[in-house]
Each structure stands twice: as structure tokens, then as C-alpha cells.
Amino acid sequence: MTEAKVTIIGAGSAEFSMTLVRDLCLRESLKGSTICFMDIDESRLDVVYGLATRYARETKAELKFEKALERRGALQGADFVINTALVGGHSNEEEERRVGEECGYYRGMNFGVYLHQLALMLGVARDVEDLCRNAWLIQASNPVFDGCTLITRETRAKAIGLCHGHYGAYHVARVIGIDPKEVSFQAPGVNHCIWMTRFLRSGKDAYPLIDEWIAEKSEEYWRLWDGDATDVQMSPAAVSLYKMFGLFPIGDTPRFAGAWWHHTDLETKKRWFNKYGGFDSEIGWSHYLSGLDRRMEAMFQLHGDSSALVSKEFPPEASGEQHVPIIDALVNDNRGCFQVNVPNGGALEGFGGDVVVEVPGIVSARGVQAVKVGKLPRRLTLHILRTLVMPMEQGLEAFLTRDKMALLDRILLDHRTRSYEQAQRLVDAILALPFNEDLRDFR
Amino acid sequence: MTEAKVTIIGAGSAEFSMTLVRDLCLRESLKGSTICFMDIDESRLDVVYGLATRYARETKAELKFEKALERRGALQGADFVINTALVGGHSNEEEERRVGEECGYYRGMNFGVYLHQLALMLGVARDVEDLCRNAWLIQASNPVFDGCTLITRETRAKAIGLCHGHYGAYHVARVIGIDPKEVSFQAPGVNHCIWMTRFLRSGKDAYPLIDEWIAEKSEEYWRLWDGDATDVQMSPAAVSLYKMFGLFPIGDTPRFAGAWWHHTDLETKKRWFNKYGGFDSEIGWSHYLSGLDRRMEAMFQLHGDSSALVSKEFPPEASGEQHVPIIDALVNDNRGCFQVNVPNGGALEGFGGDVVVEVPGIVSARGVQAVKVGKLPRRLTLHILRTLVMPMEQGLEAFLTRDKMALLDRILLDHRTRSYEQAQRLVDAILALPFNEDLRDFR
Numbered sequence: 001m002t003e004a005k006v007t008i009i010g011a012g013s014a015e016f017s018m019t020l021v022r023d024l025c026l027r028e029s030l031k032g033s034t035i036c037f038m039d040i041d042e043s044r045l046d047v048v049y050g051l052a053t054r055y056a057r058e059t060k061a062e063l064k065f066e067k068a069l070e071r072r073g074a075l076q077g078a079d080f081v082i083n084t085a086l087v088g089g090h091s092n093e094e095e096e097r098r099v100g101e102e103c104g105y106y107r108g109m110n111f112g113v114y115l116h117q118l119a120l121m122l123g124v125a126r127d128v129e130d131l132c133r134n135a136w137l138i139q140a141s142n143p144v145f146d147g148c149t150l151i152t153r154e155t156r157a158k159a160i161g162l163c164h165g166h167y168g169a170y171h172v173a174r175v176i177g178i179d180p181k182e183v184s185f186q187a188p189g190v191n192h193c194i195w196m197t198r199f200l201r202s203g204k205d206a207y208p209l210i211d212e213w214i215a216e217k218s219e220e221y222w223r224l225w226d227g228d229a230t231d232v233q234m235s236p237a238a239v240s241l242y243k244m245f246g247l248f249p250i251g252d253t254p255r256f257a258g259a260w261w262h263h264t265d266l267e268t269k270k271r272w273f274n275k276y277g278g279f280d281s282e283i284g285w286s287h288y289l290s291g292l293d294r295r296m297e298a299m300f301q302l303h304g305d306s307s308a309l310v311s312k313e314f315p316p317e318a319s320g321e322q323h324v325p326i327i328d329a330l331v332n333d334n335r336g337c338f339q340v341n342v343p344n345g346g347a348l349e350g351f352g353g354d355v356v357v358e359v360p361g362i363v364s365a366r367g368v369q370a371v372k373v374g375k376l377p378r379r380l381t382l383h384i385l386r387t388l389v390m391p392m393e394q395g396l397e398a399f400l401t402r403d404k405m406a407l408l409d410r411i412l413l414d415h416r417t418r419s420y421e422q423a424q425r426l427v428d429a430i431l432a433l434p435f436n437e438d439l440r441d442f443r
Numbered sequence: 444m445t446e447a448k449v450t451i452i453g454a455g456s457a458e459f460s461m462t463l464v465r466d467l468c469l470r471e472s473l474k475g476s477t478i479c480f481m482d483i484d485e486s487r488l489d490v491v492y493g494l495a496t497r498y499a500r501e502t503k504a505e506l507k508f509e510k511a512l513e514r515r516g517a518l519q520g521a522d523f524v525i526n527t528a529l530v531g532g533h534s535n536e537e538e539e540r541r542v543g544e545e546c547g548y549y550r551g552m553n554f555g556v557y558l559h560q561l562a563l564m565l566g567v568a569r570d571v572e573d574l575c576r577n578a579w580l581i582q583a584s585n586p587v588f589d590g591c592t593l594i595t596r597e598t599r600a601k602a603i604g605l606c607h608g609h610y611g612a613y614h615v616a617r618v619i620g621i622d623p624k625e626v627s628f629q630a631p632g633v634n635h636c637i638w639m640t641r642f643l644r645s646g647k648d649a650y651p652l653i654d655e656w657i658a659e660k661s662e663e664y665w666r667l668w669d670g671d672a673t674d675v676q677m678s679p680a681a682v683s684l685y686k687m688f689g690l691f692p693i694g695d696t697p698r699f700a701g702a703w704w705h706h707t708d709l710e711t712k713k714r715w716f717n718k719y720g721g722f723d724s725e726i727g728w729s730h731y732l733s734g735l736d737r738r739m740e741a742m743f744q745l746h747g748d749s750s751a752l753v754s755k756e757f758p759p760e761a762s763g764e765q766h767v768p769i770i771d772a773l774v775n776d777n778r779g780c781f782q783v784n785v786p787n788g789g790a791l792e793g794f795g796g797d798v799v800v801e802v803p804g805i806v807s808a809r810g811v812q813a814v815k816v817g818k819l820p821r822r823l824t825l826h827i828l829r830t831l832v833m834p835m836e837q838g839l840e841a842f843l844t845r846d847k848m849a850l851l852d853r854i855l856l857d858h859r860t861r862s863y864e865q866a867q868r869l870v871d872a873i874l875a876l877p878f879n880e881d882l883r884d885f886r
Contacts, residue, residue: 379837379849383837390828394825405822412702423704
């Protein structure tokens with residue numbers, strides 16, 4: 001048992017924070033640890049701090065809590081820093097989207113938010129280098145792919161990116177009628193673009209069961225489907241990508257995977273995803289946002305009443321998220337295999353050594369050791385390099401050089417762009433937004 | 444002085460062959476050499492053979508000539524093999540273009556011709572390995588970039604690709620008012636996408652003179668311009684690319700350079716290139732084709748009469764093409780620096796070691812040694828990787844695997860594609876063309 005200090009940047013993401021708190025409360029081996037919540041939104045911070053304190057009391061967990069409005073103070077003495085912050089929240093995203101649509105980009109483009117996120121991630125990583133250099137930095141908010149590549153190139157912070165998309169493999173299992181407990185899988189790639197290279201049921205290849213499901217049951221499944229908008233794991237888009245590349249796309253992968261042709265308009269999205277047009281359509285995304293709002297409101301309400309949290313919103317069982325088990329593995333050498341985003345270094349062939357890839361990693365007191373997974377099919381590798389890795393590199397180049405032309409490079413090659421002038425208009429319109437004032441150094 | 448045997452594959456490209464013959468006739472140090480013309484078109488072959496023999500007699504050059512309809516025989520004993528063949532000639536290209544336009548692709552897409560060209564190049568390279576393994580294979584026909592990358596990866600033939608686009612640097616000089624003789628330059632990249640990293644007049648940076656010309660004279664130049672359709676070296680497109688990437692694009696580079704936005708329709712092309720819409724518009728290209736026809740007809744006429752060739756079409760002065768000087772350098776150690784397409788191996792940073800790049804090469808009896816040129820600006824490197832290198836890799840993958848889906852990968856990411864179904868239609872339509880029957884093994 002070792003005490004650790006875990007600092008959460010952007011802790012006002014109440015749901016994320018409470019999941020972490022619950023997992024920590026349940027983890028005997030991290031007894032005595034301190035959680036420091038940091039957010040610039042004081043009212044949300046109070047809610048999270050209040051709920052966490054109450055939950056620890058209810059579960060008799062020996063945890064200490066701190067709250068902070070200022071980042072550098074919160075990082076002092078941290079052993080783990082979890083960055084879950086989204087600069088400007090979803091409202092900036094929506095405003096950029098509106099401006100993008102005015103420029104003719106269906107569903108817009110969030111490169112202002114993107115650049116702010118990179119700046120925050122790099123700022124946090126530099127503060128970690130400066131204030132708590134032995135801490136592990138866990139990057140939880142997006143863009144994990146671009147951001148983790150940036151911070152592992154530019155700083156010496158010990159950083160990993162985490163996402164939960166890979167659990168989609170269990171959803172595949174459930175839908176095709178196998179017990180997820182019998183399943184083991186491997187799904188490497190880059191974040192939000194991971195592909196099942198192995199899918200076993202009790203040690204035997206279960207891909208034939210996917211094929212059977214597609215041949216015999218998929219049509220009916222799609223006809224009767226009645227899930228929520230974010231449920232795209234078994235969508236026609238996912239099956240089409242599987243047919244294209246020979247591996248099943250997992251988690252967030254069916255949402256984009258460089259397949260612009262699934263996203264040209266709402267009708268097309270409905271055909272490829274679900275009746276809402278999938279996670280990222282105007283319908284799906286607004287369902288998602290109002291779900292977030294509802295859950296945040298519920299947190300505020302819970303904070304206001306005094307009923308037991310355990311029986312209500314937070315039953316005392318592990319969430320399945322990787323953060324706390326990984327902390328435990330690093331602190332107490334409770335070795336485990338996790339899905340991590342780390343600099344490639346040869347783990348996934350065909351991708352640059354300093355590009356962050358999502359692969360299995362063995363985590364223990366020795367640190368995080370990526371598992372060499374070999375390679376994806378060559379066609380898929382090329383597709384990912386062209387549609388995701390190169391745009392990421394162009395995005396980082398723009399961020400680092402503050403060159404407006406570098407932004408234009410990437411936007412010109414977006415499949416929605418119809419002319420040079422349109423791309424210029426978009427750049428100017430987004431840079432002109434009030435909350436992008438600090439991007440005016442782009443020349 | 445050393446005798447060499449030079450075999451020209453596709454020698455019926457009469458103009459190319461006669462340029463080579465003239466250069467050889469003028470090169471004392473290659474006296475006694477043999478030129479073997481090979482083509483499957485017997486009437487063209489006869490014309491070339493006839494004119495070459497006559498020209499050598501007129502210039503009293505001691506050269507021997509052979510002609511062959513069959514490739515393997517022509518390669519026996521060759522020291523140099525120059526491949527200038529275009530499978531199916533321009534008529535197949537035009538037919539594919541028509542079908543492409545029917546599928547909604549402005550100016551079409553020649554992937555049938557492309558695959559045939561790769562097959563021919565690889566076939567020639569394998570025959571060279573087999574029949575004349577010490578010969579140098581000079582790849583002159585397109586796609587030089589894709590083809591040379593393919594044959595240098597797949598065979599051990601000693602291959603280089605040649606193009607004359609880099610001479611465009613002298614055209615830049617002439618237009619901005621400097622004597623090309625005073626100019627030295629370096630323009631690395633990949634074939635048809637090369638950029639002036641150095642442009643000196645009498646040893647001093649001459650880029651400021653380009654800037655001056657753009658600021659003060661370009662508008663007038665474009666207004667008064669009265670060149671031919673292929674003249675795009677100093678077009679608005681070229682200047683725009685220069686402004687985007689900071690280096691002037693040379694030769695064929697302004698024609699595409701991954702800038703799809705210059706090519707959306709004829710009006711757009713006219714704005715970016717010239718009143719014909721540049722080299723590749725429906726107007727420019729048909730000018731180019733009828734020029735080829737006219738020149739071929741002139742060759743047939745010359746073949747029919749008996750007047751002196753020297754004074755008429757082929758004045759006895761070196762063409763400036765690199766082929767014969769390179770042969771001389773390799774055979775007689777008449778060392779020189781040329782613009783060559785060879786596997787990168789670190790010559791141009793940021794590109795894969797086994798990707799063929801266009802760089803200066805020192806050629807001597809030791810062979811061809813690429814000059815390490817450093818790197819292009821990072822933004823430009825990323826743009827080339829995304830718009831030219833990745834598509835090349837996807838093209839080679841399709842060629843090597845005979846996978847229809849691999850063709851689709853590349854076509855889906857063509858900026859003109861509007862839907863998955865459109866890309867499928869194009870693939871099916873082009874594969875259905877009679878002269879693409881041997882591509883029916885694509886599955």
C-alpha cells in the first residue's frame with residue numbers, strides 16, 4: 001500500500017472525476033492517497049469536491065481531497081496528473097462549428113479548439129516537467145493522438161494517453177451473441193482508429209462469428225436497432241470498413257477512420273450509422289451534449305441533497321476504466337496489461353517511431369512497456385498514414401510554427417473543401433472568433 | 444572511347460529517339476556504339492531506324508543501328524536500356540479519360556494506363572536482371588516516380604529515372620530577365636514535384652529577383668502572355684505555390700503538386716495557368732497531342748524524302764538532354780552532376796529510404812551517387828508525403844496485390860470523388876474497357 005497524490009486537471013468534468021473517485025475508493029492498495037481536483041470553474045469544482053468527500057465518507061475510504069483553481073499549485077508534489085480538460089468547453093466547439101457551416105463545411109471544423117487543447121496539453125506537460133518531474137501524466141481529453149504525440153516529442157514528461165474505445169470489442173461480442181467474459185482481443189492502431197487484429201473466444205478465432213452475424217443477422221439488427229445515437233460499433237459503417245480493410249474497427253473508429261464518404265450529409269450519415277446519423281451528426285451530437293448537460297445537472301442536484309450516493313448514482317463497483325488500475329500498477333507493481341497511447345518506437349510497424357500509437361502496454365513499477373504488435377494490413381496502414389497521421393503532423397506543424405499557411409495546408413486537403421478561397425475564408429472566420437483572440441499570432 | 448550498346452524500348456517515340464541519336468552522333472567518346480531500337484509498332488520503328496541511319500551517315504558518326512520488334516532479343520548484350528514506352532499510346536489514355544468524365548471525374552483518371560505502365564517497367568527491369576544484369580536501366584517514360592520506386596524495390600536492376608523538368612529553372616531565369624548561363628540552382632523533390640532550394644546568379648542568391656518580378660512584372664506578364672499551352676513555369680499557379688511553400692516549383696511541378704484546387708474545372712484552370720487552362724486542360728492537352736501527331740507526321744515525311752536531315756530538323760548541336768552525357772559519364776568516367784531519380788537512402792530528409800527521389804547525382808564510372816541535399820521545408824515535405832507519396836504507395840500496393848479494394852483506397856481519397864459508389868463505378872468502368880482486359884485479375 002502506497003499513498004499517491006493524484007491531480008486531476010479539468011476536474012469539473014464531474015462524471016469523469018466521480019468515476020475516478022469511486023475506483024480509488026474501491027482500491028484498497030491506494031488507501032491514504034490524495035486527490036487534488038483542479039478546475040477553473042469554481043462551482044463545478046465545489047460540486048465535485050463535495051460529492052467526492054461525501055462518497056469517500058460513505059464508503060469509509062481513506063482518501064484525502066484538495067481543490068484548486070490554479071494549476072501550478074495543484075501540481076506540486078503530484079505523483080499522477082490526469083488531464084481531462086476541454087478548453088472553452090463544448091460551447092466553443094459549437095460556435096466554431098456554426099462558423100464552419102457558414103463557410104460551407106458540413107458539421108464544421110474545430111481547429112481553434114484543437115489548437116487551444118494542444119496548448120493546454122503542452123502547458124500541463126511543461127508544468128509537470130517543472131514541478132513534479134517524476135509524475136506520470138495521463139492524457140484523457142482529446143485530441144489524444146495529436147496531443148500525446150506533441151507532448152512526448154516536446155517534453156520529457158512521462159506521458160500516456162488513455163481512452164476507453166477499445167472496450168467496443170466487448171460490445172461486438174455481445175451483439176454477435178458471445179459472452180464478453182470469454183473474449184480476448186487485440187486492437188492496435190492510433191487513437192480513435194484501432195482495429196481488431198485478434199478476436200478470440202475461449203482461445204479460438206471468433207472472427208467467423210462476426211462474418212456469420214454480418215451474413216445472417218446484420219440486416220435485421222439494423223432494422224430493429226433502438227440504441228442511443230453514440231452506438232455505432234455495429235453500424236453499417238463499421239461493417240463496411242471491416243469489408244474494406246479486413247479487420248473490424250473498434251470503439252470510436254467507425255465514427256471516422258478517414259472515411260469522409262460516410263459523412264457528406266445527414267442522409268448519408270443515417271444510411272451508414274443509425275437513425276440519428278450516428279454520434280457526430282447534428283442529431284446525434286446534440287443528444288450527446290444534452291446528455292452531458294443532464295448528467296451535470298444531476299450532479300448539482302445530488303450535491304444539493306443529502307441522500308446516500310452509493311446506492312443511488314455510484315454503486316460500489318469498479319467502473320472498468322483503466323486510470324486507477326494503471327495508477328495501482330505503477331505505484332504498487334500490480335502489473336497488468338492495458339490499452340495505452342505511447343510513442344511507437346517500433347511497437348506498430350509502418351508508423352514513425354515518434355508517432356503515438358495505441359497498443360497494449362505492460363504496466364508495472366518499471367513503467368509502461370509497449371507490446372510489439374507487428375503490423376496492420378499494408379492497405380490499412382497506408383490509409384491511416386494518409387488520412388490521420390499526415391493531418392496530425394500538419395496540425396502539430398501549424399501549432400508549433402503559428403503559421404496560418406500551415407493551417408491552410410491541412411484545411412485545403414480536407415475532403416469538404418471546394419476551393420482555395422473557401423479554405424482561406426474558414427481560417428479567417430475561425431481566427432476572428434472572440435475566444436480565439438490568442439490565436440491572432442498566427443501569421 | 445568505349446563502344447556501348449544502347450537499347451531503346453519504345454523507340455517509336457521518334458522524337459525522343461532522334462534526340463538521342465543526334466546526341467550520340469555528336470559524342471566522339473561513344474564512337475562505335477550500337478543503338479538498338481525496339482518497338483512493337485513496325486512502321487514507326489522503320490522510320491526511326493531509317494532516319495537514324497541517314498543522320499549518322501550525314502554526320503559521319505561511327506554508330507551501328509539495329510531494330511527489333513521483340514524485347515528480349517533487343518536486350519541481349521545491352522549496356523544501357525532506355526525505357527520510353529507508353530503502353531497503348533495516348534489513345535488508351537484518352538479513352539480512360541472519357542470514361543472517367545462519364546463517372547463525374549473532370550479530366551478523368553488513367554489508372555488502367557498507370558497499371559500497364561508499371562507492368563511494363565517491371566517487366567523490362569526483370570528482363571534486364573535476367574539478360575543484361577550489368578546494364579543501366581534508364582527510365583524515361585512516366586510515371587517515373589511510381590515506376591522507379593517499384594523497380595528499385597522489386598528488382599536488382601541498376602535503374603535511374605530521368606526527366607527534363609528541372610530545366611524549368613532556366614526558364615524562370617529568362618522570364619525574370621537573367622541570363623540562364625549565369626544561373627546555378629538546386630531543385631530536389633520527387634519527380635514532377637521539385638522545388639528550387641537554391642537559385643544563384645553568378646554565385647549570389649537570385650530569389651530576390653523572383654520576388655521583384657512577382658511584385659512588379661508578373662501581372663503584366665500574365666496579361667501579355669502568348670506562349671503555348673504547356674508553358675506553366677511562370678503561371679499564377681506556380682507563383683501561388685511559391686507563396687504557399689516558400690520555394691519556387693520547377694518544371695512539371697506547377698502542373699499538379701497536389702494542388703487539386705487549381706484543377707476543379709476549365710475556368711479555374713484558366714485562372715491559375717493560362718488562357719488554354721494550362722498543359723492538362725481539355726484545350727492544353729489536345730494542343731499537346733496534336734503537336735505530337737504533327738511531329739510524328741513530319742518524321743514520316745522526312746523518312747519519305749531524301750533531303751539532308753542535319754540542316755533541316757536536326758542541327759548538329761547537343762539537345763541538352765541528360766541521357767547521352769550520363770551514358771558517357773558511366774562508360775568513360777566523364778564525371779558530371781545530373782538531376783536523377785534514385786532511391787532516397789537519406790539524400791532528401793523526411794522521405795523514406797526506399798522512395799525514389801529526384802536529386803542531383805554525381806555520375807561517373809563508379810555509378811550514380813546521390814547528393815545529400817538536406818530537407819525541404821517541413822510543411823512542403825508533409826504536403827508532398829500526403830498528396831504524392833501516399834497515393835504512390837497506394838498505387839504500388841494495388842499493382843502488386845491485384846486488389847480492387849486497393850484501387851478504391853486511392854480513388855476514394857482523390858479530391859474529386861463525391862461518394863463511395865462513384866469511386867466503385869469508376870473502378871468498374873475502367874476495368875471494363877477492352878484494352879484493360881488483362882486487369883480482370885483484380886478482385
